[in-house]
Amino acid sequence: MTAAELDAVQLSLSVALRSVLFGLPLAVLVAWILARRRVAGRIFLDAFVHLPLVLPPVVVGYLLLLLFGTRGPIGGWLYDTFGVQLIFTSAGAALATTIMTFPLMVRAIRISLEDVDAGLEDAARTLGAGAWDRFWTITLPLMLPGILAGAVTAFAAGLGEFGAVITFVSNIPGETRTLPLALYTALQTPGGDALAARLATISFSLGLAGLLAAEFIARRLRRMLGR
Numbered sequence: 001m002t003a004a005e006l007d008a009v010q011l012s013l014s015v016a017l018r019s020v021l022f023g024l025p026l027a028v029l030v031a032w033i034l035a036r037r038r039v040a041g042r043i044f045l046d047a048f049v050h051l052p053l054v055l056p057p058v059v060v061g062y063l064l065l066l067l068f069g070t071r072g073p074i075g076g077w078l079y080d081t082f083g084v085q086l087i088f089t090s091a092g093a094a095l096a097t098t099i100m101t102f103p104l105m106v107r108a109i110r111i112s113l114e115d116v117d118a119g120l121e122d123a124a125r126t127l128g129a130g131a132w133d134r135f136w137t138i139t140l141p142l143m144l145p146g147i148l149a150g151a152v153t154a155f156a157a158g159l160g161e162f163g164a165v166i167t168f169v170s171n172i173p174g175e176t177r178t179l180p181l182a183l184y185t186a187l188q189t190p191g192g193d194a195l196a197a198r199l200a201t202i203s204f205s206l207g208l209a210g211l212l213a214a215e216f217i218a219r220r221l222r223r224m225l226g227r
Helices: 003-036 042-049 057-068 073-082 090-114 118-126 131-159 163-169 179-188 193-224
Strands: none
Touching: 003 042, 003 090, 003 131, 003 179, 003 193, 042 090, 057 073, 057 090, 057 163, 090 131, 090 163, 118 131, 131 193, 163 179, 179 193
């Protein structure tokens, strides 16, 4: 690979990894609320969480631009208070990727959590285990296959995120030009067909490897847990 191709791959891996690390704790919390709590407005929270799956990615990127741009209500405050700028940065690319892949994590974790036998938690409660003890010793280990599968799936999907990223942080070489954006650039460049083919092959290989890894991890953990 050329230096530019290597930069695009490394940036894609970095952005996808940061998006998972940032979104995973919140995804666990949201999945817990949706699966275990009967709070008012839960159906609207569920719909809101899954909106990125049905909205065009460009719309998500545009909304991020309005909210987190240097003149937006959140982005302006971050910039004025902490000097943090998300627009046109790799951190902004990670944020956009987090938003787009967040529903995948929530859905996988929620399904795994709903499969956990509540009777085990009830038995622990009768033995005097507190809420946190039950969560860390019973619930979390049993929902671990969903957590890891969701994280790996989100990571693989994050490697291919395009619309929200290019809309929010543009296409800047070495800063926001991830693998999909590098492929788009190659397609727009005369004589870039060979480069585009190589980048497409790399993207296909990484995505397939991620999906296979997610399935392998989930199955192995289920066997370890006897599920």
